[in-house]
Amino acid sequence: xxxxxxxxxxxxxxxxxxxxxxxxxxxxxxxxxxxxxxxxxxxxxxxxxxxxxxxxxxxxxxxxxxxxxxxxxxxxxxxxxxxxxxxxxxxxxxxxxxxxxxxxxxxxxxxxxxxxxxxxxxxxxxxxxxxxxxxxxxxxxxxxxxxxxxxxxxxxxxxxxxxxxxxxxxxxxxxxxxxxxxxxxxxxxxxxxxxxxxxxxxxxxxxxxxxxxxxxxxxxxxxxxxxxxxxxxxxxxxxxxxxxxxxxxxxxxxxxxxxxxxxxxxxxxxxxxxxxxxxxxxxxxxxxxxxxxxxxxxxxxxxxxxxxxxxxxxxxxxxxxxxxxxxxxxxxxxxxxxxxxxxxxxxxxxxxxx
Amino acid sequence: xxxxxxxxxxxxxxxxxxxxxxxxxxxxxxxxxxxxxxxxxxxxxxxxxxxxxxxxxxxxxxxxxxxxxxxxxxxxxxxxxxxxxxxxxxxxxxxxxxxxxxxxxxxxxxxxxxxxxxxxxxxxxxxxxxxxxxxxxxxxxxxxxxxxxxxxxxxxxxxxxxxxxxxxxxxxxxxxxxxxxxxxxxxxxxxxxxxxxxxxxxxxxxxxxxxxxxxxxxxxxxxxxxxxxxxxxxxxxxxxxxxxxxxxxxxxxxxxxxxxxxxxxxxxxxxxxxxxxxxxxxxxxxxxxxxxxxxxxxxxxxxxxxxxxxxxxxxxxxx
Amino acid sequence: xxxxxxxxxxxxxxxxxxxxxxxxxxxxxxxxxxxxxxxxxxxxxxxxxxxxxxxxxxxxxxxxxxxxxxxxxxxxxxxxxxxxxxxxxxxxxxxxxxxxxxxxxxxxxxxxxxxxxxxxxxxxxxxxxxxxxxxxxxxxxxxxxxxxxxxxxxxxxxxxxxxxxxxxxxxxxxxxxxxxxxxxxxxxxxxxxxxxxxxxxxxxxxxxxxxxxxxxxxxxxxxxxxxxxxxxxxxxxxxxxxxxxxxxxxxxxxxxxxxxxxxxxxxxxxxxxxxxxxxxxxxxxxxxxxxxxxxxxxxxxxxxxxxxxxxxxxxxxxxxxxx
Numbered sequence: 001x002x003x004x005x006x007x008x009x010x011x012x013x014x015x016x017x018x019x020x021x022x023x024x025x026x027x028x029x030x031x032x033x034x035x036x037x038x039x040x041x042x043x044x045x046x047x048x049x050x051x052x053x054x055x056x057x058x059x060x061x062x063x064x065x066x067x068x069x070x071x072x073x074x075x076x077x078x079x080x081x082x083x084x085x086x087x088x089x090x091x092x093x094x095x096x097x098x099x100x101x102x103x104x105x106x107x108x109x110x111x112x113x114x115x116x117x118x119x120x121x122x123x124x125x126x127x128x129x130x131x132x133x134x135x136x137x138x139x140x141x142x143x144x145x146x147x148x149x150x151x152x153x154x155x156x157x158x159x160x161x162x163x164x165x166x167x168x169x170x171x172x173x174x175x176x177x178x179x180x181x182x183x184x185x186x187x188x189x190x191x192x193x194x195x196x197x198x199x200x201x202x203x204x205x206x207x208x209x210x211x212x213x214x215x216x217x218x219x220x221x222x223x224x225x226x227x228x229x230x231x232x233x234x235x236x237x238x239x240x241x242x243x244x245x246x247x248x249x250x251x252x253x254x255x256x257x258x259x260x261x262x263x264x265x266x267x268x269x270x271x272x273x274x275x276x277x278x279x280x281x282x283x284x285x286x287x288x289x290x291x292x293x294x295x296x297x298x299x300x301x302x303x304x305x306x307x308x309x310x311x312x313x314x315x316x317x318x319x320x321x322x323x324x325x326x327x328x329x330x331x332x333x334x335x336x337x338x339x340x341x342x343x344x345x346x347x348x349x350x351x352x353x354x
Numbered sequence: 355x356x357x358x359x360x361x362x363x364x365x366x367x368x369x370x371x372x373x374x375x376x377x378x379x380x381x382x383x384x385x386x387x388x389x390x391x392x393x394x395x396x397x398x399x400x401x402x403x404x405x406x407x408x409x410x411x412x413x414x415x416x417x418x419x420x421x422x423x424x425x426x427x428x429x430x431x432x433x434x435x436x437x438x439x440x441x442x443x444x445x446x447x448x449x450x451x452x453x454x455x456x457x458x459x460x461x462x463x464x465x466x467x468x469x470x471x472x473x474x475x476x477x478x479x480x481x482x483x484x485x486x487x488x489x490x491x492x493x494x495x496x497x498x499x500x501x502x503x504x505x506x507x508x509x510x511x512x513x514x515x516x517x518x519x520x521x522x523x524x525x526x527x528x529x530x531x532x533x534x535x536x537x538x539x540x541x542x543x544x545x546x547x548x549x550x551x552x553x554x555x556x557x558x559x560x561x562x563x564x565x566x567x568x569x570x571x572x573x574x575x576x577x578x579x580x581x582x583x584x585x586x587x588x589x590x591x592x593x594x595x596x597x598x599x600x601x602x603x604x605x606x607x608x609x610x611x612x613x614x615x616x617x618x619x620x621x622x623x624x625x626x627x628x629x630x631x632x633x634x635x636x637x638x639x640x641x642x643x644x645x646x647x648x649x650x651x652x653x654x655x656x657x658x659x660x661x662x663x664x665x666x667x668x669x670x671x672x673x
Numbered sequence: 674x675x676x677x678x679x680x681x682x683x684x685x686x687x688x689x690x691x692x693x694x695x696x697x698x699x700x701x702x703x704x705x706x707x708x709x710x711x712x713x714x715x716x717x718x719x720x721x722x723x724x725x726x727x728x729x730x731x732x733x734x735x736x737x738x739x740x741x742x743x744x745x746x747x748x749x750x751x752x753x754x755x756x757x758x759x760x761x762x763x764x765x766x767x768x769x770x771x772x773x774x775x776x777x778x779x780x781x782x783x784x785x786x787x788x789x790x791x792x793x794x795x796x797x798x799x800x801x802x803x804x805x806x807x808x809x810x811x812x813x814x815x816x817x818x819x820x821x822x823x824x825x826x827x828x829x830x831x832x833x834x835x836x837x838x839x840x841x842x843x844x845x846x847x848x849x850x851x852x853x854x855x856x857x858x859x860x861x862x863x864x865x866x867x868x869x870x871x872x873x874x875x876x877x878x879x880x881x882x883x884x885x886x887x888x889x890x891x892x893x894x895x896x897x898x899x900x901x902x903x904x905x906x907x908x909x910x911x912x913x914x915x916x917x918x919x920x921x922x923x924x925x926x927x928x929x930x931x932x933x934x935x936x937x938x939x940x941x942x943x944x945x946x947x948x949x950x951x952x953x954x955x956x957x958x959x960x961x962x963x964x965x966x967x968x969x970x971x972x973x974x975x976x977x978x979x980x981x982x983x984x985x986x987x988x989x990x991x992x993x994x995x996x
Contacts, residue, residue: 064577067483096580103578108571112670113593123579158669174579372832380841384848499973501925503932504966507952511962515955608837615839616929630840631933634847642844649837 009080010037011181011214012061017074019053019060028285030056030069032238038182038231043208043215045229045246047222047261051282053238054218058184061216062101063091078182097127100175104187106167110159116143117155120174127178142173146203165196169203176207183208184216189224201228222265226250231317234258237283237293240311244318254312254320254328256298292323302330355665362661366654373650374426378419381639387411388439388639426647436640438633445644449626455525456618456625460610462541463548467606471553472599475560479568479595480587490557497554503616506547510620513543523622544621548614552606560599567595597667604660608652715986722982728975732968736794739787747788747942751779776961777954786964788942794972796858796943797924801916803862804923808869809912815870816877823874833867842926843935852938857930861923869915876908910987914980921976928969944969 019031031053038044046054060071063083076083078098083091095101103109111119120142121135130138136155143151146169159167168188175183185204189197201224208215217228225232225246232249234242234257242255253259260278280297283289289296295305302323309323325331389405406412410421428434435445478490513520520543526532527540567573568591576590577583618627626645633641665671716722740747759774773782815826842860850856880886886903894903924944930936931945932952939946944965951961 062578064574092580092582094580095578101578103571103575105571109575111572111576111590111594113597113668114590122581126580160670171575368828369831369835372828373835376832376836377841377844380844380848384844386848495977496974499977500970501928501973503929504948504969507948507962508966511955511959515959615843616933619933631843634840634843635934637848645840646837646844649840650835653835653837 010077011040011042011079012038012216013075013077014057014061015075015077017057017060017076018072019056019065019069020072021069023068026286029238029288030285031060034074034235034238034240036233036240036243038214038216040181041208041212041214042230043217043228045225045232046216046218046235047220047225047232048235049220049282051237051285052235054235055186057235058101058186058216058218061184062095062099064095093127096123096175096180097178098180099182099184100178100180101184101186102168102171102175102188105191106164106171107191109171110167112159115156115158116162116170120155120170120177123174124177138177139173142177143170145176145207146170146173147199148173164192165199168192168196168200172200172203172207176211176213179211180213182214182216184218186218187220188217190219190221197224204228222250222261234261237285237288239293239321240319241294241322242318242320244314245316248316248318254314254318254324254326255294255322256300256324257294258320260297260299292321300324300330304331355662358665359658359662362658366658369654370647370650374423374647375419377643377646377650378422381643382415382418386637388637391439391637422643426644435644438641439638440633440636440641445640448629448641449644449648452624452626452629455623456614456627457610458537459541459544459548459618459623459625460614463545463552463614464603464606464610466545466549467552467556468603470549471556472560472596474553475557476564476587476592476595478557478561479564482565491561494554494558494561497550498558500551502547502551502614503620505550506544506617506620509543509547525624540623544614544617544623547617547620556599556602559602560595563598564591564595567591570594597664600663600667601660604656604658604663606656607659608649608656610652712986716982719982719985721978722986725975725978725980725982728971729979732790732972732975733794735787736791739784740791743781743784743787746781746784748940749780751775773964774960776950777957782961782964785942785947786968789944789947789965790968792854792937792941792943793924793927793945793969794920796854796861796927797920799858800861800865800923800927801919803858804866804869804919805912805916807862807866808915809873811866812870812873813877813908816874817881819878819881826870827874830867830870833864836864838864839926839929842930843933846930846935852936852941854937854941857927857936861926865919865923869912869919872911872915873908876911877904880904880908910984913987914984917976917980917983921973921980924972925969928965 014037015035017031017034018029021028021030034053034057036044046057048054056065056069059065061076061083063071065071071084074084078094083094086094110116114122117136117139120139121132124130124135124138125132128135140151140155143155148154148166148169154162154166159170162170172188183204188204189200192200204215205228207213215228217225219225229246232242232244232246233240234249234255236257242249242253242258249258250262253262257278260276263276264278266272266275278297283293283296290308291306292298292309295301298305304323309321311319311321312326313319314326323331387406388409389402389411392402392405410418413421422436425431425434425436429446432444432446435449437443438445438448474490478487481487510522514522521527521540525537525540527536568587570591573586573591576586581590614625615627615631617623618625619631622628626648629641630645632638633645759772773786776782776785811826811830815823841864845860845864846856849860880903889898889903927936927943928945928948931941931943932949934949937943937946939950947965948962948969951965954961
């Protein structure tokens with residue numbers, strides 16, 4: 001159990017995180033220079049296509065990255081303390097206590113040979129001094145909290161006796177049983193029916209209210225993000241391409257990728273004959289393009305995109321990794337006269353011209 | 355669970371019946387007759403005819419089968435399984451007298467297998483890619499590939515001839531033997547010969563299952579809860595990985611009864627296996643038939659045991 | 674005359690076009706490999722499997738070439754050469770390839786080993802052929818037809834599986850033939866088909882319902898095309914693996930049989946008879962036990978590696994190590 005620390009600083013700060021996988025076929029930079037913050041009680045949505053690195057980011061925060069992957073650079077500060085310098089023992093104290101994680105597949109994420117109550121009370125006992133009886137009572141209480149009817153009986157049942165939606169509730173109960181400051185939810189509703197999905201999201205909303213809990217919500221579903229998130233981070237091929245307030249991201253997105261994602265959502269109020277797609281596919285991590293990773297699929301591609309774009313500050317905590325000006329237009333050649341990016345850009349253009 | 359056992363037992367009956375038919379058929383189809391051994395230059399035809407009638411050989415085959423199987427099932431009677439053609443003793447007595455030796459050998463080998471194979475299989479899985487894993491996997495592959503009779507020969511050669519440390523045959527020393535220590539001394543080589551191959555096979559299986567389990571989502575969840583890696587491995591993972599291993603145990607039991615035929619022959623171990631080989635060589639049909647039935651029973655019982663154990667161990671299974 | 678500036682501009686344009694082409698290719702083109710190409714790729718990546726395949730080929734060649742080259746040297750006894758050491762030329766100056774020496778009756782061990790390898794492998798192959806034939810026959814009918822026929826057949830398989838296999842093989846060889854190669858082959862074959870039948874049946878049962886078969890049916894493909902193109906390749910995969918391992922198994926069974934005195938007679942040369950003979954000479958000629966044993970172990974090892982590699986290549990879903 002943690003004493004809630006509602007300090008004024010951010011709860012979670014990720015700075016320049018790099019997690020690479022060293023495989024036989026080459027090095028995969030699954031997470032490459034990712035930085036963002038989550039404040040207490042805030043819900044941060046992490047969006048992106050499959051393979052963009054969002055799950056790896058969350059696993060890196062939990063330091064659950066295993067061979068052949070390794071966190072090679074960066075800092076992860078939880079309440080000001082760098083998790084990457086902690087010993088494994090200390091990390092285990094943090095896991096499940098200050099930060100909890102729930103996963104995508106409720107069907108397989110619970111151990112089939114133990115009862116639901118056992119699995120929850122195990123988490124409780126691990127992070128507190130409660131005895132078996134106390135922990136069990138807390139487990140039942142948590143099951144009630146997440147809306148499982150007949151909680152006392154359900155606690156004695158095994159996971160396979162419950163439906164998918166109920167299992168996910170059990171996972172949430174387990175994650176919340178230690179009253180964590182941060183809940184990392186990796187695609188919590190993707191494997192569930194739409195109606196169950198709505199219930200689970202409603203549950204999460206009410207729980208975060210009650211516990212003043214921050215949530216890192218990872219999903220590829222923009223609808224879920226719109227409903228739940230305060231801030232949004234958009235990831236592509238291991239990098240953050242845009243970050244900002246949820247209203248800004250949805251209302252006035254800057255990065256072409258974000259715009260493409262939003263355009264591809266079918267709308268109820270407009271009639272279209274063809275759905276919009278972003279042409280091309282996500283690049284293979286072993287064959288990344290030079291410069292902007294999105295350039296091959298970008299409708300607004302420019303020559304200068306062969307050089308890695310800077311992270312533009314668009315004001316009000318809105319950033320975008322793109323060469324386009326804050327107004328969304330192509331930059332004039334020579335207009336960017338400050339900084340190393342300008343010199344690189346000039347160099348690149350002269351090379352191309354030679 | 356109780357009704358499941360009863361159901362399975364009932365299902366086993368036609369299988370055992372089929373086993374009886376097949377073995378009886380093989381005996382009937384083979385050239386020659388049980389009374390051939392009694393033919394001699396001085397034996398009168400009437401004697402042979404009397405013998406034929408005594409053994410029921412003059413009856414039509416289906417009738418012979420029925421009378422054989424009905425007597426066979428009355429296990430409590432001494433003469434239920436017939437009389438051995440070589441020494442006239444009741445087959446039931448002969449088999450029961452040999453059974454302890456085989457059970458001893460097989461039991462010790464099985465115990466050794468469990469005690470050694472399970473831990474090294476787990477070790478290899480937990481420390482995957484380490485040198486321990488490589489050594490264990492190599493040993494398992496090689497050990498699995500050496501046929502057990504070859505292993506027996508080589509162990510016999512190494513232990514008995516080269517090192518001169520172990521006896522070359524039998525269960526007891528001819529002179530003054532019979533003490534537990536003496537028997538144990540005789541048991542070392544045959545047990546090793548049986549166990550090494552089994553250990554190789556089991557440890558591969560344990561390792562494979564353990565690896566499978568360690569890659570499951572719920573193991574990741576357990577780690578995310580902040581449990582120590584020992585807890586994760588030995589409580590969450592092992593409990594799941596051992597379930598199929600338990601069934602393996604049930605499936606290995608039939609081998610105990612059939613006797614390690616080849617091993618017992620190589621080491622002249624006075625058990626059921628050696629008896630079976632001799633019986634076949636001597637065309638001692640009643641004994642041979644009893645053997646096949648015993649083997650079939652062992653397999654069926656072993657399968658049933660494996661399924662029951664699985665049902666007990668895995669809460670997902672509801673019989 | 675093209676000016677300097679123009680040529681530079683052309684240069685830029687050309688390079689731009691090239692890049693665009695290359696990229697569009699990269700975007701749209703993922704190399705499409707057929708199923709068999711992928712299988713071959715995966716297999717060749719397995720060093721052990723390749724080693725196993727090569728080793729088996731070498732052993733097979735040994736079994737084919739040596740008997741041809743040495744002729745009947747494997748049976749010729751030279752009683753004046755008991756346990757003689759290896760020699761290249763005999764007393765008449767003729768070239769002999771007796772690099773392993775001679776056994777107690779003066780037979781050339783190298784030639785004998787070659788003949789033994791040949792005999793054992795032949796028996797193994799023949800037995801496996803029987804196993805596969807019966808297995809596919811019974812398994813495919815049971816799997817395809819289903820219903821009560823499937824039930825009956827599977828009960829029969831259960832009975833066969835409940836028989837103590839080695840013992841029944843002993844019975845058959847002892848009662849029906851002593852030393853007859855065909856009896857041995859048949860005995861191994863008719864007791865060993867059960868696993869193959871179950872495999873085929875399982876594949877056929879699941880393949881009947883699989884999506885791509887339904888899709889092919891929906892597209893109007895003829896049953897023959899469906900069976901041959903869609904159902905057979907995945908069904909063959911486990912059979913091939915089982916057959917590979919079955920060869921090794923059959924060779925071992927034959928050796929055990931001959932070793933016990935039930936298979937081939939000691940005049941014949943098989944790995945089992947050589948071993949049976951060798952155990953009488955532990956003290957005088959220990960190597961005689963080693964040679965056929967090593968060949969036997971090599972056969973089993975190579976077949977296991979090959980079988981494992983084939984299994985991974987044909988059905989990578991069965992791979993366990995995902996880290």
